[in-house]
Amino acid sequence: MIIPEFAVLGHPNEGKSSVVSTLTEDDRIKVSRIPGETTVSKAYTVKIDGEDIIRFVDTPGFQVPRQTLAWFRAFDGDPDLIVERFIDTFKQDPFFADECELMGPVAKGAGIIYVVDGSRPVRDDDLAEMEILRLTSRPRMAIINSKTDGKDYTSDWKFEFRKHFNAIRMFNSNTANFTERIKMLESLKSIDQEWEPVLSRVILAFKKDWQKRNRLAGACMTRTIEQSLSFFICETITSTDQDQIKEKLNEKYQAHIKDLEKQMFKKIRTLFKHNLFEVHLPEYSILRHDLFSKQTWELLGLTKEQLAATGAIIGGTVGAVLDTAAAGITFGVFTAIGGILGAGSALFSGRKIAAKKTAGMRLGGDKLQLGPNKNIQFLYILMDRALIYYSHMINRPHGRRDLTDLPQNTKSGKKGFSTGFTSRQRTVCAKFFKAVNGRSLIKEKTALSDFEDLVETMLKNISSQ
Ligand SMILES: Nc1nc2c(ncn2[C@@H]2O[C@H](COP(=O)(O)OP(=O)(O)OP(=O)(O)O)[C@@H](O)[C@H]2O)c(=O)[nH]1
Ligand SMILES: [Mg+2]
Structure with missing residues (x-):
């Protein structure tokens, strides 16, 4: 059976791996203070009673978003194939190595969860990343995973997100409990109507498993x-x-x-x-x-x-x-x-x-x-x-x-x-x-x-x- 799959994307060190780890309840995933910890895309599947339920893919952070965006903007082929063409073009090019790696799951049809740290301001690189993701035309949600409590740029992020994403959510991977994980899955339903029934089944399976x-x-x-x-x-x-x-x-x-x-x-x-x-x-x-x-x-x-x-x-x-x-x-x-x-x-x-x-x-x-x-x-x-x-x-x-x-x-x-x-x-x-x-x-x-x-x-x- 085909199960829903989401690629967790974002800038290095924003908490992508931490989000994947919390969502999949998998403590083997490496989370590190040092940016660039994750270098390859890796899928983590949630299994319940031996059955695959949903998959989240941890990815490396964007390294050259502006150059990547320039290519995306200049692309004049079939818009549905933009991600595949990007990878075809640059898979041998070390300059775009991380970008090709992180785009891999998107090319294969995964939905997108874009993670940002809401405790820092929005920068140009972020805007470039968001624009790239918009140009992929894939169902996508942005989540604000605020790493520190002190500063809060949430409203700036939300303002930018509205232009680029189908849904926005606050999700703190360091505090989220079961209820918040379920809410997160509920929001994913809204990013693409086609996924609604299957995500409803996922949510039901999560709840039953929790009761068990x-x-x-x-x-x-x-x-x-x-x-x-x-x-x-x-x-x-x-x-x-x-x-x-x-x-x-x-x-x-x-x-x-x-x-x-x-x-x-x-x-x-x-x-x-x-x-x-x-x-x-x-x-x-x-x-x-x-x-x-x-x-x-x-x-x-x-x-x-x-x-x-x-x-x-x-x-x-x-x-x-x-x-x-x-x-x-x-x-x-x-x-x-x-x-x-x-x-x-x-x-x-x-x-x-x-x-x-x-x-x-x-x-x-x-x-x-x-x-x-x-x-x-x-x-x-x-x-x-x-x-x-x-x-x-x-x-x-x-x-x-x-x-x-x-x-x-x-x-x-x-x-x-x-x-x-x-x-x-x-x-x-x-x-x-x-x-x-x-x-x-x-x-x-x-x-x-x-x-x-x-x-x-x-x-x-x-x-x-
Ligand atoms: N306080 C706090 N720290 C967080 C949170 N999320 C991530 N961190 C910390 O931020 C650092 C980076 O987290 P990762 O999950 O490794 O970030 P990443 O985006 O996967 O980073 P790369 O793989 O290097 O691109 C780690 O030190 C985490 O402990 C959060 O919600 N709150
Ligand atoms: Mg990581």
Whole structure:
């Protein structure tokens, strides 16, 4: 099947490769501060479920636009063949090497996306480039990819664009999220009526794929949180030094939960196609703190008041929940062993198991069990971390290669999503918590699916922000 193809053209270093990278969610594309990074035209195809959907071609920048325009203006052959004739004429001429290379995909029928940096003024060379593109008579759209915030020449660019293009759009490859990528595809529809139906199909495929990824991410989060909440380890007490055993168990417990989280993060990262680069979380991200650190427990999860209200929902454990809430940070903070011992039986439970023979193994003596974590705040902490990670991944455009100047979240107090949950949502969480950590004999049938629905709703809200 023939799929729509667009060549991304422009001056060197305007952000063409970055635009292609963001639009195709492909982080292998080279983006560089140094002009002239891209030297050959290369097509990047978006595939969904193994099927080719749309193609964007990254190209080198114009080098000699004025000389090229002079030739285009003087051309008196069939206007439909102007690009092919240009390439035929100059393909052996090093002077026009880049121009021939960038015109290649246009000659083959690709639509044109012209990229400019709206933070610099319009120059004569740009006008020449625009005029060349107009003379190709191909469907074409101009996009303004403002590289810096300081200066804004957008209105000058728009003024010139109106004379040369069928559509104009602002598209910042360093900030564009899913919604903006879809809007960009929507605008492409308007540059040529013939492409409307096929681009509508592309948009539909993009949206379905996004929903599918969200569903998979949500299911993975639910499963991981369930596993973390129900996890416990046991150890037979062999020595008299219980503290040592407790410390060892605590280490194992934490390592296991952290590993579950790490695997979940990896899955989310892969779903959103951040493959090649080690994803550096922004400097300010709360996720840079350890899951079991004091900061994490202070900055994420519910407020004391919300926790107290939750205690009423799960019942029976109000006391424990209130205790932990009153303690400021809860005894879910395991980093200091003293903390756990102080928290006492909430985490550890000793079990006397009668000596007996099971399948040739001798069991006996006292056992010490750590987990499942009985503190509901743990659920909210895990949820917040999963949602924050998700939000970093989906809001990180593939064409963005540095993360230094992202805005910092300076609001004080809790920084997660869970404090914003409605009381109905908190009830869903509480029921899920009860169902998975083994405290409830009668499990509510819908507890798990309701929770999964809640996670999915959250993902939908976060990705449409
Ligand atoms: N801040 C910011 N920087 C951008 C943006 N787009 C591109 N850049 C930066 O601008 C530089 C050039 O980006 P590229 O995508 O390599 O530009 P190009 O047009 O492909 O350049 P050539 O291949 O050399 O023609 C890189 O350092 C990018 O990180 C943007 O939207 N915002
Ligand atoms: Mg490039």
